[in-house]
Amino acid sequence: MTTVTEQPARTLEKGYVGQSIPRKEDKRLVQGLGTFFDDVRRHGMGYVHFVRSPYAHAKIVSIDVSRALELDGVYGTITGDEVAISTDPFFEMSVEPGGNIKDYALAVGRVRHMGEPVAAVCAATRELARDAAELVEVSYDPLPVLVEAEESLKDEVVLHDDAGSNVVWSGVFEWGDVDQALAEADHVIRIERLHFNRFSSTPLECAGALVEYDRGTGEWTLHCNHQMPGVGAIWMAPSLRVGIDKLRFVTQDIGGAFGNKICLHPQYVVLCLLARKLGRPVQWTEWRTDQHTANAHGNERTFLDVEVAVKADGEMTGFKVRALDDCGAFPRYEPLGCIIWAQVTPGMYGWRNIRVDFTQVCTNKSPVSPNRGYSRMQHLWLTERIVDIVAAELGLDPVEVRKKNYVKAEQMPYETPNGCVYDSGDYAAALDLVLDLIDHGSIEERRQEAASRGKLLGFGIGSTLDSGTNNFGQSTLLNPDLQFSGNNEAASVKLDIFGEVVVTLGTVPQGQGHETTAAQVVADILGCSPDQVNVRRGHDTWFNSHAGFSGTYASQFAFTGLGAVKGAAELLREEMVQLAAAVLQAPVEAIELSDGMARIKDGPEEAALPFMALGAIVNANNAFLPPDFNPTLNHRYVCRPYFGMVDTEKKTGQLTLTYATQIHAAVVEVDPDTGEVEIVDYAAVDDCGVRINPQIVEGQVHGATAHAIGAALSEEFVYDEEGTLLTSNFYDYHVPHAMDMPPLKTGAMESPSPVAPLGAKGMGEGGGGGIHCICAAIQDALATVGKPIVATSCNPPHRVWAMLRDPESSRAGVAVVSK
Amino acid sequence: MAAPAASHGVSVEVNGEQVELEVPARRLLVHFLRDDLGLTGTHVGCDTGNCGACTVHLNGEPVKSCMLLAVQADGARIATVEGLAADGELTPLQRSFNEHHALQCGYCTPGMLMSATALLERIPRPSEEEVRLALQGNICRCTGYVNIVEAVVAAGGAA
Numbered sequence A: 001m002t003t004v005t006e007q008p009a010r011t012l013e014k015g016y017v018g019q020s021i022p023r024k025e026d027k028r029l030v031q032g033l034g035t036f037f038d039d040v041r042r043h044g045m046g047y048v049h050f051v052r053s054p055y056a057h058a059k060i061v062s063i064d065v066s067r068a069l070e071l072d073g074v075y076g077t078i079t080g081d082e083v084a085i086s087t088d089p090f091f092e093m094s095v096e097p098g099g100n101i102k103d104y105a106l107a108v109g110r111v112r113h114m115g116e117p118v119a120a121v122c123a124a125t126r127e128l129a130r131d132a133a134e135l136v137e138v139s140y141d142p143l144p145v146l147v148e149a150e151e152s153l154k155d156e157v158v159l160h161d162d163a164g165s166n167v168v169w170s171g172v173f174e175w176g177d178v179d180q181a182l183a184e185a186d187h188v189i190r191i192e193r194l195h196f197n198r199f200s201s202t203p204l205e206c207a208g209a210l211v212e213y214d215r216g217t218g219e220w221t222l223h224c225n226h227q228m229p230g231v232g233a234i235w236m237a238p239s240l241r242v243g244i245d246k247l248r249f250v251t252q253d254i255g256g257a258f259g260n261k262i263c264l265h266p267q268y269v270v271l272c273l274l275a276r277k278l279g280r281p282v283q284w285t286e287w288r289t290d291q292h293t294a295n296a297h298g299n300e301r302t303f304l305d306v307e308v309a310v311k312a313d314g315e316m317t318g319f320k321v322r323a324l325d326d327c328g329a330f331p332r333y334e335p336l337g338c339i340i341w342a343q344v345t346p347g348m349y350g351w352r353n354i355r356v357d358f359t360q361v362c363t364n365k366s367p368v369s370p371n372r373g374y375s376r377m378q379h380l381w382l383t384e385r386i387v388d389i390v391a392a393e394l395g396l397d398p399v400e401v402r403k404k405n406y407v408k409a410e411q412m413p414y415e416t417p418n419g420c421v422y423d424s425g426d427y428a429a430a431l432d433l434v435l436d437l438i439d440h441g442s443i444e445e446r447r448q449e450a451a452s453r454g455k456l457l458g459f460g461i462g463s464t465l466d467s468g469t470n471n472f473g474q475s476t477l478l479n480p481d482l483q484f485s486g487n488n489e490a491a492s493v494k495l496d497i498f499g500e501v502v503v504t505l506g507t508v509p510q511g512q513g514h515e516t517t518a519a520q521v522v523a524d525i526l527g528c529s530p531d532q533v534n535v536r537r538g539h540d541t542w543f544n545s546h547a548g549f550s551g552t553y554a555s556q557f558a559f560t561g562l563g564a565v566k567g568a569a570e571l572l573r574e575e576m577v578q579l580a581a582a583v584l585q586a587p588v589e590a591i592e593l594s595d596g597m598a599r600i601k602d603g604p605e606e607a608a609l610p611f612m613a614l615g616a617i618v619n620a621n622n623a624f625l626p627p628d629f630n631p632t633l634n635h636r637y638v639c640r641p642y643f644g645m646v647d648t649e650k651k652t653g654q655l656t657l658t659y660a661t662q663i664h665a666a667v668v669e670v671d672p673d674t675g676e677v678e679i680v681d682y683a684a685v686d687d688c689g690v691r692i693n694p695q696i697v698e699g700q701v702h703g704a705t706a707h708a709i710g711a712a713l714s715e716e717f718v719y720d721e722e723g724t725l726l727t728s729n730f731y732d733y734h735v736p737h738a739m740d741m742p743p744l745k746t747g748a749m750e751s752p753s754p755v756a757p758l759g760a761k762g763m764g765e766g767g768g769g770g771i772h773c774i775c776a777a778i779q780d781a782l783a784t785v786g787k788p789i790v791a792t793s794c795n796p797p798h799r800v801w802a803m804l805r806d807p808e809s810s811r812a813g814v815a816v817v818s819k
Numbered sequence B: 001m002a003a004p005a006a007s008h009g010v011s012v013e014v015n016g017e018q019v020e021l022e023v024p025a026r027r028l029l030v031h032f033l034r035d036d037l038g039l040t041g042t043h044v045g046c047d048t049g050n051c052g053a054c055t056v057h058l059n060g061e062p063v064k065s066c067m068l069l070a071v072q073a074d075g076a077r078i079a080t081v082e083g084l085a086a087d088g089e090l091t092p093l094q095r096s097f098n099e100h101h102a103l104q105c106g107y108c109t110p111g112m113l114m115s116a117t118a119l120l121e122r123i124p125r126p127s128e129e130e131v132r133l134a135l136q137g138n139i140c141r142c143t144g145y146v147n148i149v150e151a152v153v154a155a156g157g158a159a
Helices: A066-070 A080-086 A126-135 A178-184 A229-240 A265-278 A288-294 A337-344 A376-394 A398-405 A427-437 A440-452 A472-477 A514-526 A557-584 A611-620 A694-713 A769-781 A797-805 A807-811 B029-036 B092-099 B109-122 B128-134 B146-158
Strands: A002-005 A046-052 A058-064 A074-079 A117-123 A137-142 A167-175 A187-196 A208-214 A219-224 A247-251 A282-285 A300-310 A316-326 A353-361 A456-470 A489-495 A501-505 A533-535 A591-594 A597-600 A608-610 A634-639 A656-670 A677-687 A745-749 A814-818 B007-014 B017-024 B055-058 B061-064 B077-079
Touching: A046 A126, A046 A265, A046 A288, A058 A080, A058 A117, A066 A074, A066 A126, A074 A080, A074 A126, A074 A265, A080 A265, A117 A126, A117 A265, A167 A337, A178 A300, A178 A316, A178 A353, A187 A376, A208 A265, A219 A265, A229 A247, A229 A265, A265 A282, A300 A376, A316 A337, A316 A376, A337 A353, A337 A376, A337 A456, A337 A472, A376 A398, A376 A456, A376 A769, A376 A814, A398 A427, A398 A456, A427 A456, A427 A656, A427 A677, A427 A745, A440 A456, A440 A656, A456 A557, A456 A769, A489 A557, A489 A611, A501 A514, A501 A557, A514 A533, A514 A557, A557 A591, A557 A597, A557 A608, A557 A611, A557 A634, A557 A656, A597 A611, A608 A611, A656 A694, A656 A769, A677 A694, A677 A769, A694 A745, A694 A769, A694 B146, A797 A807, B017 B029, B055 B109, B061 B109, B092 B109, B092 B146, B109 B128, B109 B146, B128 B146
Parallel strands: A002 A634, A046 A282, A219 A247, A316 A353, A501 A533, A677 A745, B007 B077
Antiparallel strands: A046 A117, A058 A137, A074 A117, A167 A353, A187 A300, A187 A814, A208 A219, A208 A282, A300 A316, A456 A656, A489 A501, A489 A634, A591 A597, A597 A608, A656 A677, B007 B017, B055 B061, B055 B077
């Protein structure tokens, strides 16, 4: 039975929800008994290795696979020419010119980034597949390379002839009247250029799949780690020229994803073709270097010609900016990043007049994919940089300027200039909490103490929103012809013969603890212990538990995922109560479910049915049930949040539903001789409304902070002028290890969401608060030595050292015009 | 000159059981454990020896099994994560990981547990600093290490 409704906001009475119960997933994982895709084996399976381009941009002259095929144990190969014949290009979401790009599963005729797959080899062992791949002879004719977005914009070299331009998408977003705000401002601050660097969350488990093809039914089964199979299938099925029913996605444990496992459709299509061609299961596990070189980078964004309107009292009334986004060689999930940022258009601030002139271009670099904080993080970095640059240039206190300009608690729910609704929160109170945690009052004293040791101490704040539960209708702001809107997620809950409560999720968890939090919600609704609730691991499209937007992304499990679980559990509960009432000969109002029993409230002790009895009656002993009462004890529910329609003319609408708040603060010490930055104190406050499991929430805060610290200080995909990635593995791409992480102080507030089914807001992505506060802290630390401006998001020692040596050049692009 | 042997016999003790197998000369120890012995708890997270997801004990010492060939382990005693809870009873460290929410996706966890188990054998009550030092060869991308360090310190205290 399937029910689809718009859910009213309702919170459960506290039971298991709200408790930090230890996770159900852990028992298998601490014993090494999890099942990740690479653990799945099939008889006769072949291992796949991709032949990849050593060039960033080149014409493919010829590909010769004959030597590879001669090797004993090689099962077969596939090249771009075969892909071009047997598949259609993936659909593109952009209007022209980006919409004309042709993106196939393997390079066809031309390679556009280093590491792009041009062919694949399948063999009996991993080692043999790798050897055979080296025997594939590819002849290239190198072409000029584009590694800078600003160069791409000139279209002197064009990556995609079908598009005729490197521009994927461009458009102007204008809300309020920024020109008037600038004219009426007492100060106008101009910032010529800010650059958000390329990095990604680099999950520890690389991508991959084991794919089986059933010749009889024409169906593929993908044992995989795709984190958004609903949308993955929408890409793959038309390309493979089959119905979506021919693709079965199965996920079990997934070793982290962070958005980086959303754009796996090109590789998966190659695997599907090989499995069909060779008549055997095929397996591909991406190597780390391949993951870094050619899978999923975060969006790189340059902000040009920023102008900010500021009143004499420090009120900021508007800003304008040209944003130039670099999506690498193929748009894939893009140009969604050209609109996703608009979920947080004014950041946490009361700006009413904003103009963003947004352009996205292709370059000869790895394609991007959503990455924790996707597109909002880049934009929030801009808003936070603006605030701290304005404060520094006008001599304002960064704390006071924030408090003055934050959206106020009493304004909640607050409608932004572009029609998004910030559902709840008290930003100033959250800031006060973080200032307490970090002992803000002692900063000047600590600054002097650090100076006595020859260190420059700085303090910075990063205040962000984690917007959750996407309205896919926002895609129509980019392309009015797209047939996407709203969102949905499914779950099923059933009571089995021996009283087992079994839950399936459409979501595809990758470490977020969905088995535990779903069990907490179900246990409270059914009146049992979470231990009695078996939440099936992972996702399986055959279980019918998925919906079109199923997956774990965009901070939405707390809303749509748990909303679906709650809806299905409530349907089951209703039937269990009816069944118990029928058996116990009592009115339904007299039945309560608790401690794994259905009983008559205040009735005799023996007037009680264990869940086992209910399950057994319906499933195995049902002859006495009246013909007009047919309980199934098996319910599916689709949570479909209500958004309303977006206005494609004004570019307004409710782009997302919940807004969790994060305020981060860092104290850093900079070594003036080396430019090294040490984080000496760090605090983060998160307000995600009702916390289903506070320990899991805190774990997400820790993780998001570590990602941000890495991105702020060391993690960057650096390319040379030939388009060669210089940071292609964990040797050169330094992610924080245990010695790099400072002790973290965390605090929490709970401003329940008035719109979410459980009052809980998605919060897993964070907003990159750590990047913003570390940039601010470095700028503050350097204020006494030439007052440089931090204009890049990633600041390893060489960049800090350059600011120390030549502060003037960073200031050259900053100007203040005061009346 | 004769061609080098393409395969070798390898005899190892793995989690208390003696194993003898003929393996390709070039096979990595981690792939021997995972693919030949089916001990898939030991994971691969990189290709440069940085991440530590493949950490196992070789004659009692933690090693990265992607940095060794299977033939190099010939004659050795190997312990993997599957051997920790030998009778299905979790070790204090494994329980502590659960209690302190020291894992999210669980992919780095086997390597973390093997590195931390070796530390606790060497230093039964390690300080936070000693724990961080011992785990610096193990990358976790989910937790920021906060709860992992707490879990190991707590397990030491409980020992």
